[in-house]
Amino acid sequence: MEHLNDQRKIDLITCIRDTLDDLMVAKDIVVATRQEIADYRDTIGHVIHTVLKEGKVLYDSRRDRPGN
Numbered sequence: 001m002e003h004l005n006d007q008r009k010i011d012l013i014t015c016i017r018d019t020l021d022d023l024m025v026a027k028d029i030v031v032a033t034r035q036e037i038a039d040y041r042d043t044i045g046h047v048i049h050t051v052l053k054e055g056k057v058l059y060d061s062r063r064d065r066p067g068n
Helices: 006-019 034-040 047-054
Strands: none
Touching: 034 047
């Protein structure tokens, strides 16, 4: 995911949104690379800062790896 262009991010967000569409709860979907997170994690007012402070992780692929 480190080499996502804007169109690929939009495609991923659309796929995730469609998958979660039956959940009748408010949801925001943010797709970001590790570099974007590193760049904006401390930028107050940026969506990445807010997500890291207030958001909830629903899935982390690193947890599916052996040894985790």
